[in-house]
Every structure is written in structure tokens, then in C-alpha cells.
Amino acid sequence: MFEIRVHGRGGQGVVTAAEMLSVAAFEEGRHAQAFPSFGSERTGAPVVAFCRISDKEIRLREPVMEPDAIIVQDPTLLHQIDVFAGLKQDGYVLLNSHHSLETLGLGELVKQRRSERFCTLPATELGLKHVGRPIPNVPLLAGFAALSGIIKLESVIKAINEKFSGKVALGNIAAAEEAYLLVQAMMKEQADA
Amino acid sequence: MLKQTEGSKAVAEAIALCRPEVICAYPISPQTHIVEALGEMVKSGNLTPCEFINVESEFAAMSVAIGASAAGARAYTATASQGLLFMAEAVYNASGLGLPIVMTVANRAIGAPINIWNDHSDSLSQRDSGWMQLFAETNQEALDLHIQAFRLAEELSMPIMVCMDGFILTHAFERVDMPTQQQVDDYLPPFEPRQVLDPAEPVSIGAMVGPEAFMEVRYLAHAKQMQALELIPQLAAEFKETFGRDSGGLVRSYCIEDAETVIIAMGSILGTIKDVVDEMREAGHKIGVLGIISYRPFPLEQVRAALLGCKRFLVLEKSLAVGMGGIVATDVRMAVSGSGLKGFTAVAGLGGRPIPKSSLHTLFRQAEKEDLPPVTFLDLDWDAVNKQLEREKTTRRSGPAAENILHDKGIVSAKFG
Numbered sequence: 001m002f003e004i005r006v007h008g009r010g011g012q013g014v015v016t017a018a019e020m021l022s023v024a025a026f027e028e029g030r031h032a033q034a035f036p037s038f039g040s041e042r043t044g045a046p047v048v049a050f051c052r053i054s055d056k057e058i059r060l061r062e063p064v065m066e067p068d069a070i071i072v073q074d075p076t077l078l079h080q081i082d083v084f085a086g087l088k089q090d091g092y093v094l095l096n097s098h099h100s101l102e103t104l105g106l107g108e109l110v111k112q113r114r115s116e117r118f119c120t121l122p123a124t125e126l127g128l129k130h131v132g133r134p135i136p137n138v139p140l141l142a143g144f145a146a147l148s149g150i151i152k153l154e155s156v157i158k159a160i161n162e163k164f165s166g167k168v169a170l171g172n173i174a175a176a177e178e179a180y181l182l183v184q185a186m187m188k189e190q191a192d193a
Numbered sequence: 194m195l196k197q198t199e200g201s202k203a204v205a206e207a208i209a210l211c212r213p214e215v216i217c218a219y220p221i222s223p224q225t226h227i228v229e230a231l232g233e234m235v236k237s238g239n240l241t242p243c244e245f246i247n248v249e250s251e252f253a254a255m256s257v258a259i260g261a262s263a264a265g266a267r268a269y270t271a272t273a274s275q276g277l278l279f280m281a282e283a284v285y286n287a288s289g290l291g292l293p294i295v296m297t298v299a300n301r302a303i304g305a306p307i308n309i310w311n312d313h314s315d316s317l318s319q320r321d322s323g324w325m326q327l328f329a330e331t332n333q334e335a336l337d338l339h340i341q342a343f344r345l346a347e348e349l350s351m352p353i354m355v356c357m358d359g360f361i362l363t364h365a366f367e368r369v370d371m372p373t374q375q376q377v378d379d380y381l382p383p384f385e386p387r388q389v390l391d392p393a394e395p396v397s398i399g400a401m402v403g404p405e406a407f408m409e410v411r412y413l414a415h416a417k418q419m420q421a422l423e424l425i426p427q428l429a430a431e432f433k434e435t436f437g438r439d440s441g442g443l444v445r446s447y448c449i450e451d452a453e454t455v456i457i458a459m460g461s462i463l464g465t466i467k468d469v470v471d472e473m474r475e476a477g478h479k480i481g482v483l484g485i486i487s488y489r490p491f492p493l494e495q496v497r498a499a500l501l502g503c504k505r506f507l508v509l510e511k512s513l514a515v516g517m518g519g520i521v522a523t524d525v526r527m528a529v530s531g532s533g534l535k536g537f538t539a540v541a542g543l544g545g546r547p548i549p550k551s552s553l554h555t556l557f558r559q560a561e562k563e564d565l566p567p568v569t570f571l572d573l574d575w576d577a578v579n580k581q582l583e584r585e586k587t588t589r590r591s592g593p594a595a596e597n598i599l600h601d602k603g604i605v606s607a608k609f610g
Contacts, residue, residue: 026197034366059464
């Protein structure tokens with residue numbers, strides 16, 4: 001079982017991100033369970049959502065406490081809550097920021113972990129560019145597909161098409177494709193360095 | 194068709210397949226997504242003929258459902274928590290009149306302190322109302338139980354609550370197999386009421402009944418639920434024939450054949466419990482699970498039969514009979530009375546407190562050793578409780594308990610993250 005925790009703020013599509021991730025995994029024939037952290041979501045307030053992916057039926061209903069991966073949709077949360085709580089030692093982290101991990105003050109943390117599994121992505125900018133709205137969730141999902149290989153880009157695109165239609169779907173697909181390539185390029189750059 | 198969807202949406206689709214003719218709705222978390230989705234289907238013309246009635250309260254929702262059902266319409270509504278309490282008088286009327294209304298209860302705690310999260314206090318508070326109550330373990334079972342519920346309700350002319358854990362199921366995206374309209378039509382015939390307000394053959398429904406007949410009418414409600422004990426397994430078997438899967442029934446056991454310790458629970462927590470049981474089985478523990486699907490009627494015989502082979506049992510319940518202990522546990526103890534079986538109660542998950550596997554591992558091992566008090570409060574913060582008790586002992590104006598405990602725990606307001 002692979003467990004993902006998504007952090008963000010109300011209005012950023014955190015819950016939608018976890019749901020779409022589960023749809024992408026379902027499209028690959030796997031079992032998936034997505035659920036929010038059961039709160040009264042308010043715009044701007046910290047929001048958490050979870051996704052489990054498995055090849056077997058998922059019966060477990062506890063919150064994800066030791067995630068294999070963490071997606072952070074708003075880097076200002078780093079100053080507010082411990083977004084890395086419980087992260088497995090070899091876990092993946094994808095942060096929405098146009099800054100580097102070092103600039104965000106995470107250099108030390110990354111050194112203690114598998115640094116190739118950490119990445120930042122300017123997802124808000126990608127959302128603005130392709131969809132016209134500062135919603136980072138879809139580019140982050142595609143970036144996560146590139147970073148982790150847990151799901152395929154085409155499954156993310158299927159999930160986009162299930163959730164959106166018309167121009168919004170096309171914009172999100174373009175954002176997803178660019179995000180995927182960006183993360184792939186960053187990973188290659190790091191591997192070569 | 195297999196699909197990955199939200200529990201509420203899956204239930205709404207299943208309800209639509211049951212061809213309800215009147216849906217009354219008043220929003221309250223966590224059931225809101227269900228009636229919202231149904232409202233959209235009615236408005237878009239995808240669910241027809243059906244009247245969607247926005248009412249001004251839950252009391253009105255149940256009153257409208259009563260009127261609609263008495264007029265011969267297949268009626269549906271959904272609620273939770275305080276909403277169920279607010280409609281309580283009409284809840285008793287629906288069953289007292291013998292009207293086969295189906296209602297989803299997206300189980301949620303009851304305030305004060307106000308709390309929107311899951312436990313089973315709401316529907317259990319209506320235990321003696323005469324409504325049947327079926328508890329779903331998964332979203333698949335939630336949608337399947339609704340289809341069975343209309344059959345059961347209309348056959349007996351008695352109302353049913355289909356209970357699904359608020360947020361944990363209603364808001365979870367998971368895989369469900371959505372039946373086809375044809376399958377549901379094959380299983381669920383059109384509503385043929387046993388009583389109906391029909392100008393062509395006028396009757397009055399809801400007569401005042403004095404001491405000379407009241408007991409008989411009430412007894413009939415009990416007799417109907419005893420009939421339901423026979424009917425529920427039959428409907429589940431027929432369901433399996435039509436839809437090809439096990440859903441519903443009275444109880445469901447897991448690994449109990451040689452179990453010395455059996456855990457009993459209702460609803461979605463059964464999934465987590467099964468995972469713990471698998472892990473403990475691998476480590477050589479003789480432990481099993483009994484899930485109760487039909488809480489009302491309560492399957493005394495089936496529970497007794499399932500437990501007689503074990504040495505001890507633990508009822509893990511998301512409810513509390515204040516001043517007494519467990520609510521479900523009381524029924525289970527009744528089922529095994531005279532057997533000499535050792536029984537324990539664990540109250541867990543109130544107000545949405547997570548029930549992690551780690552806590553269950555510890556609890557179940559204590560149960561195995563019979564090293565538990567009669568009633569355990571799982572993961573209760575005793576420091577916080579004792580601090581407040583001490584405050585009350587030493588200070589006359591000790592202040593409001595909820596606010597004091599939040600303050601002691603350093604929480605400014607309820608935690609949303």
C-alpha cells in the first residue's frame with residue numbers, strides 16, 4: 001500500500017487533488033481510497049486530504065499517519081504546521097514553489113533523506129498560465145506522477161477528463177503535461193549533477 | 194459498472210436507480226452531498242418522475258415524507274445528528290403509522306459540544322422508534338443496502354434507516370460497482386402500498402388509539418421487526434443472485450471459526466478491525482470479528498450462535514450510554530445471556546476521534562488476556578479528564594467543561610487539519 005498526504009489551504013483543491021489521484025489509480029486497475037481530513041473547510045485555512053493506493057481491496061479507515069509521499073500545495077504552510085510529520089524515511093515530497101528546496105530552508109532535511117525524491121514545482125504559475133487560475137493541484141499531481149512513478153501521466157489526464165470538460169480540461173491537461181516534463185527535467189538534472 | 198466515486202454520490206445514484214417519487218431534503222453535514230446530487234438529477238431531468246422538495250427543517254422533511262408515503266409515493270430523505278433529533282417526533286410517527294420511508298443517516302455525533310464528525314450516537318438515539326437500522330461497512334454496501342432497504346421497507350410497510358459513517362464513508366472516494374437500472378428494476382418492483390390515501394377508496398390514516406388498542410398496534414411494530422429477521426437474509430440472498438455479490442444480511446463474520454476472542458462492531462470500523470485481525474492472525478492469535486449489519490431488528494440468535502464457540506468477546510462501539518456504558522454491548526450481552534461468556538466493552542471514536550490500528554492492537558491483546566475493565570474508553574486523554582475533575586473538586590465556579598479541556602490541550606478552536 002502506498003499512502004499520500006496532501007497539504008494545502010481551503011480553495012486550492014486539496015480534496016479534489018486526493019480524489020483525482022484515486023481516480024487516476026483506479027484507471028490503472030488499482031484500488032484507491034481518497035478522503036479529506038473531515039473538517040469544515042474554509043477558504044485559506046490549512047486543509048489535509050489523503051489517498052491510499054493498493055493492489056488489494058483497502059479496508060483501513062485510519063488517517064494516513066506515516067505517508068509514503070507528501071504533496072504541499074502552499075509553501076507558506078511550512079511555517080505553520082509540520083507538513084512532514086510521520087513521513088517515511090524514503091518518502092517522496094513535492095512542494096509547490098518556484099523556489100528551490102535550499103531557498104525554502106529545507107536543505108538540511110533533504111540531505112538526511114533520499115534527495116532525489118524531493119522536488120519543487122511552480123504549480124501555481126502553471127495553473128495561471130494554462131487554466132487562468134492560481135490552482136496548483138493538477139500540475140502537482142502530474143509532477144507527482146513524474147517524481148514517484150506511482151501513477152502514469154496518462155492516468156492523471158484520464159482523471160482530468162473525468163473531472164473537467166471543454167476548455168478547463170484542455171488547460172489542465174496542458175498544465176499537467178508541462179508539469180510532468182518540468183519535474184522529469186529537474187530529476188535528470190539532479191541525477192547528472 | 195465499476196467506478197471510483199464519492200460515497201455520497203454512489204448512494205445518490207443508487208437511490209435514483211430505486212425510482213423514488215418524492216425526495217424531501219434539508220441540508221446537514223455530512224449527508225448534504227447525497228441530497229445535493231439527487232437534487233441535480235431531478236433538476237436535470239435524469240430522475241423522473243420525482244418531486245424534490247426543499248423543506249424548511251428536518252421536522253418538515255420527515256413530515257413531508259410521511260405525507261408522500263401515505264399518498265402512495267416511494268419516499269426518501271436523509272439526515273444526520275441534530276437533524277435526526279429535530280425530526281424525532283415525526284420519526285416515531287412514520288414507524289407508528291407503518292410507512293415504508295427509506296432514510297439515509299450519515300452517522301454523526303450529537304452536541305453539545307457541537308461536533309460534525311462521525312460516531313453512532315444519532316441513529317442509536319432512535320433505537321426504539323420502530324425504524325429498522327442497517328449499518329454499512331463500505332460505500333459498496335451503503336449503496337447496496339439502500340436498494341435492499343426499499344424492498345424490505347415496502348414488504349413490511351415499515352421505515353428503515355440506512356446508516357453510513359459520516360465523512361469516513363460519505364466523503365470517501367473508493368471503488369464501487371454501480372448496478373444497472375435493469376438489475377435494480379428486476380430486484381425492486383414498483384411500490385404497492387399496503388395503505389394509501391386514495392380519494393376513490395377513502396381511508397383515514399393516523400387515528401387516535403386509546404388503551405383498548407394501543408398495545409396491539411405497538412406490538413405489531415415489534416412483530417414486523419421479528420419478520421424482518423427472516424426477510425433480511427432472504428433479501429440479501431436474492432440480492433446476491435441478481436447483483437452477484439454479498440451485501441447486507443443480519444451479521445457478517447470474519448475468521449471466527451476457531452477464534453477464542455471475537456471483536457464485535459458496526460459500520461466502517463470493521464475494515465480497520467479486519468486488517469488488525471489479519472496481522473494478529475499472522476502472529477498466531479486466535480481472533481475474529483463479528484460485524485452487525487442489522488442493528489434493528491437486533492439478531493439475538495445469530496449473534497449468540499456466532500459467539501458461542503469463543504471464549505470472550507469485546508464490543509467496540511462508537512456510542513456511549515451515559516451512566517451505563519455500551520449501547521450495542523448491552524444487546525450483545527443479552528444475546529449471550531446465560532452462556533457464561535466473558536464480555537468487554539470499548540467505547541471508541543466518539544466525535545470522530547480516529548481509531549488507529551496501533552490502538553486496536555493494544556486493546557485486542559488486552560481483551561485476549563481478559564485484562565480490561567468492563568468498559569474501556571479507547572485513547573481517552575485521562576490527564577485532561579482528571580484535570581477538569583480536579584478543577585471541579587476544588588473550585589465552585591469551575592467553568593464550562595468543553596472550553597476548559599480545549600484550553601488545557603492548547604487548542605484555540607476545533608482542529609480542522
